[in-house]
Amino acid sequence: MKRVALIGMPNTGKSTFFNRVTGASARVGNWPGITVDLLTAKILLGGDMVELVDLPGIYDVHGFSDDERVVRQLLETAPIDLVAIVLNAVQVDRQLALAIEVARLGLPSVLLLNMADEAKQFGIRIDTAKMAELLGMPVTLVSAKYGHGQPEAMAAMARALATSVPASTDAIRSRLAEVDRIENDAASVIGAAVDIPERLPAHVSDRIDAVLLHPWLGIPIFFLLMFLVFQGVFHLGEPMQQGLNRVFEWFKGAALVPLFAGLPVLLSGFLLDGVYGGLVTVAAFVPLIVLFFLFMAVVEDSGYLSRAAFLTDALMSRLGLDGRGFVMMLLGFGCNVPAAMGTRIMRSRPLRLLTMLVIPVSLCSARLQVFMFLAGAIFTVQQAPWVIFSLYLASFGAAILTALVFRRSYRSDEPFVIELPPYRLPTARQIGLRAWQEVRHFLHRATKFIVIGVVLIWLLTHLPSSVPPGSAGTLAGMLGHAFEPLLSPLGIDQQLTLALIFGFIAKEVMIGAFAVIFGLEGQALATHLHASFDWVQAYSFMLFTLIYTPCLSTIATLRAESNSNRFALVSLAWGLALAWGVSLAFYQTMRHFGY
Amino acid sequence: MTPLLDLRPGDAATVAAIHADAGLRQRLAALGFRIGRRVELIREGAFSGPLHVRLGTTDVILRRKQAAQIDVKR
Numbered sequence: 208m209k210r211v212a213l214i215g216m217p218n219t220g221k222s223t224f225f226n227r228v229t230g231a232s233a234r235v236g237n238w239p240g241i242t243v244d245l246l247t248a249k250i251l252l253g254g255d256m257v258e259l260v261d262l263p264g265i266y267d268v269h270g271f272s273d274d275e276r277v278v279r280q281l282l283e284t285a286p287i288d289l290v291a292i293v294l295n296a297v298q299v300d301r302q303l304a305l306a307i308e309v310a311r312l313g314l315p316s317v318l319l320l321n322m323a324d325e326a327k328q329f330g331i332r333i334d335t336a337k338m339a340e341l342l343g344m345p346v347t348l349v350s351a352k353y354g355h356g357q358p359e360a361m362a363a364m365a366r367a368l369a370t371s372v373p374a375s376t377d378a379i380r381s382r383l384a385e386v387d388r389i390e391n392d393a394a395s396v397i398g399a400a401v402d403i404p405e406r407l408p409a410h411v412s413d414r415i416d417a418v419l420l421h422p423w424l425g426i427p428i429f430f431l432l433m434f435l436v437f438q439g440v441f442h443l444g445e446p447m448q449q450g451l452n453r454v455f456e457w458f459k460g461a462a463l464v465p466l467f468a469g470l471p472v473l474l475s476g477f478l479l480d481g482v483y484g485g486l487v488t489v490a491a492f493v494p495l496i497v498l499f500f501l502f503m504a505v506v507e508d509s510g511y512l513s514r515a516a517f518l519t520d521a522l523m524s525r526l527g528l529d530g531r532g533f534v535m536m537l538l539g540f541g542c543n544v545p546a547a548m549g550t551r552i553m554r555s556r557p558l559r560l561l562t563m564l565v566i567p568v569s570l571c572s573a574r575l576q577v578f579m580f581l582a583g584a585i586f587t588v589q590q591a592p593w594v595i596f597s598l599y600l601a602s603f604g605a606a607i608l609t610a611l612v613f614r615r616s617y618r619s620d621e622p623f624v625i626e627l628p629p630y631r632l633p634t635a636r637q638i639g640l641r642a643w644q645e646v647r648h649f650l651h652r653a654t655k656f657i658v659i660g661v662v663l664i665w666l667l668t669h670l671p672s673s674v675p676p677g678s679a680g681t682l683a684g685m686l687g688h689a690f691e692p693l694l695s696p697l698g699i700d701q702q703l704t705l706a707l708i709f710g711f712i713a714k715e716v717m718i719g720a721f722a723v724i725f726g727l728e729g730q731a732l733a734t735h736l737h738a739s740f741d742w743v744q745a746y747s748f749m750l751f752t753l754i755y756t757p758c759l760s761t762i763a764t765l766r767a768e769s770n771s772n773r774f775a776l777v778s779l780a781w782g783l784a785l786a787w788g789v790s791l792a793f794y795q796t797m798r799h800f801g802y
Numbered sequence: 803m804t805p806l807l808d809l810r811p812g813d814a815a816t817v818a819a820i821h822a823d824a825g826l827r828q829r830l831a832a833l834g835f836r837i838g839r840r841v842e843l844i845r846e847g848a849f850s851g852p853l854h855v856r857l858g859t860t861d862v863i864l865r866r867k868q869a870a871q872i873d874v875k876r
Contacts, residue, residue: 530852
């Protein structure tokens with residue numbers, strides 16, 4: 208099968224183009240360098256199936272950053288039949304050098320000038336025929352966001368592929384060495400074929416930036432925006448969650464209870480209270496997760512993340528981090544795993560490691576579910592969003608503390624120079640695709656971990672069968688008892704301890720675990736929790752859950768990305784110690800003042 | 803010649819010299835910092851935060867330390 212590679216600079220919409228062509232789901236982020244894994248898909252091109260590879264965004268092929276090294280290694284080792292170079296038509300004056308570099312390597316290429324719609328708004332006219340003649344490769348204008356020019360681009364790729372003679376990887380390796388004169392060549396082609404107005408019309412981005420990047424208002428506006436997002440998620444998601452709970456309860460009463468009536472009590476209890484109870488308690492959170500990722504996708508694709516990096520770099524530099532680290536924390540609000548992988552854009556190892564130490568305290572969407580559930584059960588509807596917001600602030604606080612403790616051990620002097628993309632209005636399709644991908648990821652994780660988790664918890668709370676379920680005589684009771692001296696000073700009792708132990712695997716298991724441990728689900732579970740725990744206990748438990756460890760996947764990712772067992776252990780031990788200290792301080796202080 | 807750092811918001815100047823190691827020089831070049839290019843300082847971050855500059859149609863943010871490594875001619 209022939210192989211087609213997509214190459215382009217960060218922020219050119221390369222991944223958007225890939226998504227549109229493959230109909231699949233590469234992650235799209237308006238943030239330089241977010242595409243870190245190699246995505247491939249098989250597509251039909253000119254009557255043949257070809258393999259399309261989406262390479263990381265790169266500035267050139269010299270290989271100074273990890274991403275550039277990845278691309279260079281691929282070009283030097285894997286035969287490629289066609290390279291589709293994706294450039295931003297608005298910035299073609301400085302990006303064209305990449306196309307010439309690739310052509311110089313002897314790789315059969317086509318040039319796709321993306322964001323043709325934006326270029327048109329800027330008054331930039333590109334003579335594609337002239338440019339194709341000068342470059343010696345087909346050139347087409349596309350707008351991946353709206354799908355304009357896609358058929359033409361596909362046709363050009365198919366034509367080029369039919370006649371392509373791939374260069375040998377040896378030849379490419381030798382030519383990679385001689386790519387110096389490229390920038391001069393780019394300048395002469397630009398001079399001949401591109402007409403850029405001297406002064407660009409005042410763009411909307413400037414007016415938005417005047418407010419959002421305001422020296423004094425910028426940071427408060429940032430927090431206000433985040434608060435509005437979480438308010439929106441909570442107030443829109445809460446009724447949907449209640450509705451789903453009622454549906455699940457009705458289904459249980461109407462269909463499952465009669466269906467399992469003939470089974471032995473132990474088995475029907477296992478299926479109803481164990482597997483079904485655990486699964487639906489988690490499933491009720493799907494609308495919340497969808498909403499959360501819809502909002503995140505808007506923020507991420509709009510170009511605001513780079514602004515957040517600008518606003519926070521002054522603080523972050525004092526913590527030994529940089530603005531990109533802050534953005535990784537924000538991405539960690541979705542899931543810590545891609546955030547940890549995103550640190551690959553940093554070249555200095557100490558900076559990368561320090562950023563990776565900070566990421567695990569980011570309040571990810573899985574932890575958000577636990578907090579939504581507990582806040583909804585323990586606090587009033589008016590208080591709950593503030594409780595959630597305070598936990599986000601605690602997440603930032605824990606990150607700052609972590610960086611302060613470790614910044615001397617991981618000193619770095621990496622320059623901070625990044626591009627600030629113009630604001631873009633994400634299309635509904637882009638956002639929908641992103642949100643759907645996240646939901647699929649969530650459901651996959653949730654079902655995988657939860658089924659195993661709830662089954663284990665059910666067994667622990669019901670064995671041996673000679674003692675009452677959930678009592679001190681069960682395996683779970685013994686386990687909780689063993690941890691009691693350590694966790695009772697934090698107000699965390701034996702049942703909550705069990706939920707924490709399973710939350711270690713994945714936070715999605717925790718709510719399922721509550722359902723199984725207490726043998727209740729939905730509103731009944733919330734009512735029971737409200738009666739069993741006061742707010743100081745609940746908040747102490749939430750603080751501990753926030754900090755002690757993200758999940759097994761994150762720890763595995765930290766190990767893989769740092770290539771160090773020691774680093775993964777340091778991160779794990781620090782999280783446990785910090786969680787214990789913070790919860791203890793909170794719980795004892797509150798109790799001391801009589802709450 | 804003055805360092806880029808000394809420009810005030812709204813000032814424009816021409817890149818005259820870049821004092822940086824090969825890695826940083828290359829990254830700067832890829833973002834448009836080349837001798838002879840016009841560069842405009844758009845804004846400065848609060849609390850000694852980064853600078854926001856514009857080169858042609860590209861906006862770049864960079865720390866003051868890196869801005870001190872770039873000389874410009876008014």
